[in-house]
Amino acid sequence: MVFAYTGNEDAKKFFCGEISLDTIKEFAQDFLEDKLTPSYKSDPVPESNDEDVKVVVGKSLDQIVLDESKDVLLEIYAPWCGHCQSLEPIYNKLGKYLRGIDSLVIAKMDGTNNEHPRAKPDGFPTILFYPAGKKSFEPITFEGDRTVVEMYKFLKKHAAIPFKLKRPDSSAARTDSAEGPGSSTGPEKSSGSNPKDEL
Structure with a gap:
């Protein structure tokens, strides 16, 4: 196997298919002239992806995360990571609350099986926010407490498209852009949950 690697700064890998003197020469020339398409690890694209937290893989990141019409919060996790396992029920509640x-x-992506140049984890879990209409810029890293309340506040602050919660019960009339998980009707700050959150 012959491959080229651009280094840790942009971490692009390129693989040469057929191995012969001519193909290796052509591969090297194309690499130097930046004509190659990089290769990234990716799980298969899920056939169904209708959960509250969308599953992203390397091959679907462009379509889901880099969609300019959407604000996207992406958790990059590792299945073996204890902190990621602790975050999962909280992150799922956030997805349910904002569905x-x-x-x-x-969205979430298994960072051990999937790669993309626009989603580089700095340890696990890494939570990145991609504002709508600004996907050419670097994503914003969420570094607050990993609670529904703090992630909600982060989203309200950074979302390019302002949003209001849609509540199916009678409290919908009272819900406005100022209310959310941090209000008296939202989840408790300590656990990120509340009976109303269990819709």
Whole structure:
């Protein structure tokens, strides 16, 4: 196997298919002239992806995360990571809480099996926010407490498309953009849960 690697800064890998003197020469020339398409690890694209937290793989990141019409929060996790396992139920509650907002996508990607140049983890879990209309810029890293409340506040602050929660019960009339998980009707700050969150 012959491959080229651009280094840790942009971490692009390129693989040469057939191994012969001519193909290796052509591969090397194309690499130097930046004509090659990089190769990234990717799980298969899920056949169904209708959960509250969308599953992203290397091959689907462009379509889901880099969609300019959506604000996207992406968790990059490792299945063996204890902190990721602790975050999972909280992150799922966030996805459930925000599921009625069409302009906002809550997503996750297994960083051990999937790669993409626009989603580089700095340890596990890494939570990145990609504002709508600004996908050419670096994503914003979430570094707050990993609670529904703190992630909600982060999203309200950074979302390019303002959003309001849609509540199916009678509290919908009271819900406005100022209310959310941090209000008296939202989840408790300590656990990120509340009976109303269990819709």
